[in-house]
Structure formats: structure tokens, C-alpha cells
Amino acid sequence: MAGLKRITLDAAAWAERAAALGRGEGELFALFGDDGQVHMVVREPELGALEMLTVAVENGRYPSVGAQHAPAIRLERAIRDLFGYEPEGLPDTRPWLDHGLFKLSAPLGAAGAPRRQEDYPFLPVEGEGLHQIPVGPVHAGIIEPGHFRFTANGETIVRLEQRLGYVHKGVETLMRGAALDRAAQLAGRISGDSTVAYQYAFARAAEQTLGVKPPARAIHLRALMAEFERIANHFGDFGAICNDASFALIHAHTGMLREQVLQTADACFGHRLMRDRIVPGGVTHDLTEEGAARVRALAVEIAPRFAELFEIYDSTASLLDRTVTTGITSAELVKRFAPGGYVGRASGRKFDARQDLPYAPYNKLSFKVPVLTAGDVDARVRIRAEEIRTSLSLIGQILDALPEGELRAELPAAKEPREGMAVVEAFRGDVLMYLRLAADGTVARCHPRDASWFQWPLLEAAIEGNIVADFPLCNKSFNCSYSGHDL
Amino acid sequence: MRTLLFRSIFKGPATIEGPDAGPQAVRELVKSLDDLSRRVLGRSLAIREVDAGSCNGCELEVHALNNPIYDLERFGLKFVASPRHADVLLVTGPLTRNMRMALERTWRATPDPKWVVALGDCACTGGLFAGSYACEGAVSEAVPVDLRIPGCPPPPIEILKGLIALMDAASRTGTAARIGRPAGLPARE
Numbered sequence: 103m104a105g106l107k108r109i110t111l112d113a114a115a116w117a118e119r120a121a122a123l124g125r126g127e128g129e130l131f132a133l134f135g136d137d138g139q140v141h142m143v144v145r146e147p148e149l150g151a152l153e154m155l156t157v158a159v160e161n162g163r164y165p166s167v168g169a170q171h172a173p174a175i176r177l178e179r180a181i182r183d184l185f186g187y188e189p190e191g192l193p194d195t196r197p198w199l200d201h202g203l204f205k206l207s208a209p210l211g212a213a214g215a216p217r218r219q220e221d222y223p224f225l226p227v228e229g230e231g232l233h234q235i236p237v238g239p240v241h242a243g244i245i246e247p248g249h250f251r252f253t254a255n256g257e258t259i260v261r262l263e264q265r266l267g268y269v270h271k272g273v274e275t276l277m278r279g280a281a282l283d284r285a286a287q288l289a290g291r292i293s294g295d296s297t298v299a300y301q302y303a304f305a306r307a308a309e310q311t312l313g314v315k316p317p318a319r320a321i322h323l324r325a326l327m328a329e330f331e332r333i334a335n336h337f338g339d340f341g342a343i344c345n346d347a348s349f350a351l352i353h354a355h356t357g358m359l360r361e362q363v364l365q366t367a368d369a370c371f372g373h374r375l376m377r378d379r380i381v382p383g384g385v386t387h388d389l390t391e392e393g394a395a396r397v398r399a400l401a402v403e404i405a406p407r408f409a410e411l412f413e414i415y416d417s418t419a420s421l422l423d424r425t426v427t428t429g430i431t432s433a434e435l436v437k438r439f440a441p442g443g444y445v446g447r448a449s450g451r452k453f454d455a456r457q458d459l460p461y462a463p464y465n466k467l468s469f470k471v472p473v474l475t476a477g478d479v480d481a482r483v484r485i486r487a488e489e490i491r492t493s494l495s496l497i498g499q500i501l502d503a504l505p506e507g508e509l510r511a512e513l514p515a516a517k518e519p520r521e522g523m524a525v526v527e528a529f530r531g532d533v534l535m536y537l538r539l540a541a542d543g544t545v546a547r548c549h550p551r552d553a554s555w556f557q558w559p560l561l562e563a564a565i566e567g568n569i570v571a572d573f574p575l576c577n578k579s580f581n582c583s584y585s586g587h588d589l
Numbered sequence: 590m591r592t593l594l595f596r597s598i599f600k601g602p603a604t605i606e607g608p609d610a611g612p613q614a615v616r617e618l619v620k621s622l623d624d625l626s627r628r629v630l631g632r633s634l635a636i637r638e639v640d641a642g643s644c645n646g647c648e649l650e651v652h653a654l655n656n657p658i659y660d661l662e663r664f665g666l667k668f669v670a671s672p673r674h675a676d677v678l679l680v681t682g683p684l685t686r687n688m689r690m691a692l693e694r695t696w697r698a699t700p701d702p703k704w705v706v707a708l709g710d711c712a713c714t715g716g717l718f719a720g721s722y723a724c725e726g727a728v729s730e731a732v733p734v735d736l737r738i739p740g741c742p743p744p745p746i747e748i749l750k751g752l753i754a755l756m757d758a759a760s761r762t763g764t765a766a767r768i769g770r771p772a773g774l775p776a777r778e
């Protein structure tokens with residue numbers, strides 16, 4: 103990524119940067135541990151570029167960012183669990199990913215004996231007439247596991263507290279010491295719905311690290327796959343949100359649209375989710391002329407069918423009654439947490455990595471990033487709908503510009519320790535990938551940061567004051583990744 | 590909306606023909622059903638999906654089974670919300686340590702007779718996550734598995750084949766309460 107700077111700060115300067123974030127100066131993009139140090143990635147809205155800051159961990163401690171800037175709290179609880187570092191001043195020191203069941207404690211740090219399992223203290227609630235509803239980790243529907251603790255007053259939710267970490271698989275530890283191709287495969291299994299985006303980000307980070315430029319054809323095919331993935335997921339979400347409002351008709355039709363996209367992906371790239379198609383250096387599968395024609399035909403066919411479905415959404419009062427003014431995410435919280443994707447864009451944060459941290463081929467394509475301010479379920483639906491239209495147009499543009507040529511560039515040996523970082527816009531928001539290679543070319547440290555980290559906490563806020571029955575609707579409109587967050 | 594409804598009625602179903610049960614799946618099933626005695630369920634199975642650490646890729650394809658193209662319910666297969674209503678647990682993921690207890694409890698809450706299907710490479714073997722400090726690996730580490738459907742993720746048609754094979758075998762041989770309990774699993778709560 104052009105313009106990545108990494109600056110090592112002393113503890114005082116680090117704490118000052120954290121305080122600046124707390125004052126609203128800049129946005130926190132990532133915060134993660136490393137060998138003997140902690141990194142934070144921030145974006146200055148005026149400059150636009152990302153900046154990476156590093157502080158040394160001394161005697162197992164470093165100054166907490168979460169103490170000054172709430173969005174960092176869960177990230178630092180994860181650092182405590184995985185590295186055993188103590189963020190000094192962290193207001194919430196309950197474990198987050200480590201439920202006391204891992205074979206090791208601090209697997210990325212000192213890797214000691216397992217932590218003892220203790221009861222997890224949920225935040226206390228007091229008040230007359232309040233009752234609690236614990237839900238999960240196993241939910242009624244076919245969704246990922248997580249625990250939600252609702253405190254309700256009658257039907258109205260006064261607080262939601264999430265507990266996550268159930269699908270923590272130790273991805274970062276598995277990546278450490280892995281060869282590049284195995285790490286790339288792992289990257290594609292962090293969040294299945296974003297397998298293209300993750301492998302896209304991993305490949306770009308690896309290429310930046312090794313100073314390789316993938317062939318132009320590969321660059322375009324990657325974007326094509328990424329837009330396919332975006333459309334498929336948005337169809338799925340749009341239908342599922344309507345279904346959660348008991349409107350099955352749209353769900354049935356978007357289900358078919360999604361299926362058509364996946365079948366086309368399968369026919370063109372040999373995998374319905376296009377997994378393991380993007381690799382460091384390029385792509386593994388070419389698009390035949392026949393395939394390109396099929397993709398074009400699909401885009402032409404889908405557009406009016408989707409338009410018709412959206413028209414139904416937009417003119418069905420009983421459906422809008424469920425989505426409009428439900429689950430509002432305030433612009434103020436969005437400014438603080440800087441969530442990516444439709445969660446941010448439905449509440450006035452116009453950030454899209456394809457435009458704001460531009461990467462090829464998007465820098466040569468023309469598209470608008472939709473932004474709304476209502477911040478409710480309806481706004482998140484409308485952002486998705488607009489993004490489907492945009493992606494359909496992008497697919498046409500990519501095919502028009504698709505150059506002939508190679509699919510993969512040769513990767514040079516690392517020879518010395520190197521690092522790189524990439525941000526890719528997945529359907530739910532930006533995926534950040536930090537990668538450091540050892541001199542022998544194996545992965546020394548890889549940190550994939552899912553968009554969900556900054557979205558999950560906002561769901562807790564958005565549901566406040568809504569009725570319990572509207573939770574599935576709100577949850578679906580966020581559609582945060584459990585696996586991408588838990589890692 | 591009316592035009593769409595009318596068009597849908599006259600166009601005929603979007604649903605594809607159902608697949609035969611895959612031969613590999615059948616073989617595995619016959620083996621697993623050998624030790625089950627008789628009780629006919631009829632051609633119907635209630636399925637409870639349990640994500641035991643999946644990347645959510647397997648869930649996407651399980652979801653697809655409900656779309657009008659595959660239309661799972663025409664085969665008598667149905668996803669249910671509670672394990673207490675289920676005949677089959679369809680388990681995905683490399684069984685994370687953090688999900689083990691929840692899976693075991695779900696298994697115990699499922700009435701006999703019951704089957705467990707390990708869906709996807711992760712559930713079958715631990716997949717790429719095998720050996721992690723946070724995963725148990727194969728789902729069979731915690732609960733007895735009757736059928737494995739490999740793939741990453743297995744496409745809906747493969748899942749369908751496996752489930753139909755399971756149901757055919759169940760209605761042909763009849764079933765009975767599974768008596769054996771995996772080692773280390775405490776008695777019903």
C-alpha cells in the first residue's frame with residue numbers, strides 16, 4: 103500500500119495518540135500484538151492514508167488505547183488473551199476470546215499453562231421489572247454461535263451484552279511459521295462469506311511485502327470475483343432481512359438470484375464461493391470467453407429482476423413498518439467507532455476502501471459510494487441495494503477493461519524480514535491484513551482484522567429501546583461475522 | 590408484486606430434480622446403520638444445524654438447501670429450531686474448544702434415535718485447523734458421527750445427496766435408540 107508509514111513511539115507519545123483518538127482526531131483501524139510490541143493502525147481523515155504506530159511492550163505492559171478510546175477495548179481484551187500483555191489502564195479486563203478452555207494461555211505470547219475456567223461476569227443490571235434473556239451460543243436458526251444477554255423491561259430491550267469467541271480457531275497462531283500458500287488458504291477460511299476478500303487482501307499484502315506486481319489480467323479477475331462475492335452476499339442479506347420481517351416472497355426470489363450468481367461463479371472459476379482462486383502473485387483460474395459471455399448475460403438478466411424485488415420492498419407498507427426507524431445507529435457512535443461497510447455508510451460514514459484507499463483496478467473504474475444518514479435497518483437495506491446496482495455496473499466495466507495476459511507472477515524469495523499491509527473492501531466492510539515474513543519466506547506474523555470488530559459493539563447500541571422481537575431483524579441488517587471476529 | 594406472483598405461478602417451479610443418494614454416502618450409511626434396530630420414521634427427518642466453529646462457509650451452503658432451487662422440504666427434510674425436535678444434528682466446523690460443551694449439550698438434548706452428520710472438511714477431520722490449541726479437530730472427538738460429507742464447503746447438491754441417503758437408510762432399516770455413548774461423555778443431564 104502506497105503511503106504506509108510505520109513509526110515507533112515511546113509510551114508517552116503512544117498514550118497521547120490514544121488520547122487524540124479519544125478526542126475524535128483520526129480513526130482507529132486496527133490494534134494488535136506482535137513479538138514484544140503492539141501496533142495500531144490509524145487513519146487521519148484529512149490525509150486519508152493509513153499510518154502504523156508501534157510501541158514496545160515493557161515488563162509485559164504498554165499503555166492502553168481502550169482507556170482513552172472505547173472502540174479499542176475489545177481489541178485489547180483480545181491482545182491480553184492471545185499475548186498476555188497488560189494494556190495499562192484498560193477499563194475492562196475480562197477475558198474475551200479465551201473462555202478458559204484453550205490448551206494454552208497466551209498462545210501468541212509466552213504460551214503458558216491454560217487459564218482456569220471461571221464464570222464470566224456479565225455487566226450487572228439493576229432496576230425494577232427488569233428481566234434477562236440469555237440466548238446462545240447455539241441459536242434457533244442456521245447462524246454462527248455467539249451469546250447474547252438481553253436485559254428487557256417488558257418487551258423493550260434496555261441492554262444487550264454480547265459474548266463472543268466461541269468460534270475462535272487460533273488462526274493467527276496457525277499462520278505463524280506457515281508457508282505462504284498455507285497461510286493464504288487459512289486466510290480464505292477466516293470468514294467463509296468473505297473468502298474472496300480475505301484472500302484478495304492476503305495476496306495484496308504478500309505482494310507488497312515481496313515487491314511483486316501481479317499481472318493486469320489477474321488484477322481484473324480478482325475484482326470480478328470480489329464483486330461476485332459482494333452481490334451474492336447482498337442478495338442473501340436482503341432476502342434474509344425481509345424474511346426476518348416475515349416477508350418470504352422476496353427471500354425466495356433473492357435466494358434464486360444468489361444461487362444463480364454462485365452457479366455462474368462455479369462455472370467460471372470452478373468453485374461456488376471462489377475459494378482458493380486468488381493467491382499471492384495472481385489468480386489460479388482464467389476466465390474463458392464463454393465464461394465472460396455468461397457473466398455478462400447474468401448481469402443483464404439479474405438487474406431488472408432485482409429492480410422488481412426492490413420495488414416490492416419499497417412499496418410494501420407492512421415490511422417498511424418493520425425496517426424504518428428500527429435499530430438506529432447514531433451518527434455520533436459511527437464517527438467514534440468508524441465501522442466499515444453498510445453499517446457506516448447507512449449512518450453517514452462515507453468510507454469505502456475501493457475509493458478511499460484505492461487499489462487497482464478500482465482506481466480506473468467509475469462508481470459512486472452510496473451514503474445515507476437514517477442509520478436504521480431500512481437504510482442498511484438501501485445501501486446494500488445500491489451496492490448491488492453498483493457491482494453489476496462494475497462487473498460490466500471490469501469485463502470491458504479485461505486485458506489479455508498472464509495469470510500469475512513469480513514470487514521472489516524473501517531473503518530478509520519484510521512486512522506489508524493491505525486493505526480490501528469486503529461486502530460487509532474493509533478487511534485489513536498485516537503481514538510480516540521471516541527471512542526464509544515463512545509467515546512471522548499475520549493479523550487479519552475483520553470489519554465486524556467495529557460493528558459488533560454498535561449492534562449493542564442499536565438494539566437499545568427496540569423490542570426483543572426486532573433483534574433478528576437488526577442483527578441480520580448488521581450481519582457481523584462471528585468467525586471473522588473470533589479468528 | 591401481483592405480476593411477480595402471477596408470473597411465478599405460470600412459469601412453473603424453479604426447483605431442480607432431486608439427486609440420487611451418492612454411492613459413497615450410501616456405503617458409509619449402511620455401515621453406520623447396521624447396529625440400529627427397528628423403528629420406522631417414515632420418509633422424514635428433522636435436522637438441527639450446529640455450527641461448532643465453522644468459518645460460516647458451510648452454513649452458506651446449508652442455507653442454499655432452503656432456496657427454491659434445491660427446496661429441501663420436498664424430500665421430507667426440515668430444519669428445526671430446537672435439538673429437542675431433531676432426528677439429525679448437522680455439525681460444521683473444526684469443533685472449537687469453546688463450542689465443545691455447547692455441542693455436547695445439544696447432542697444430549699436431542700432425543701434418541703438420532704444421527705450426527707459431520708458436514709465439511711473441518712467437521713470431518715479438523716481441516717486446516719487440525720492441531721490448533723483452540724480446536725478439537727474432527728467432530729467425532731466429542732459425539733459419535735454417522736455420516737461424513739466432505740468438501741470445503743460441500744456444494745448443496747452433495748449435502749442433499751448425503752441427507753437423502755441418510756433418510757432412505759433410516760426408513761429402510763428402521764432405527765432404534767443408540768445405546769453407545771462416546772467415551773468421556775457424561776450421562777444425560
Ligand code: SF4
Binds near residue numbers: 291294683742
Ligand atoms: S469445511 Fe471449509 S467451508 Fe466448511 S467450515 Fe471448514 S473451512 Fe469453512
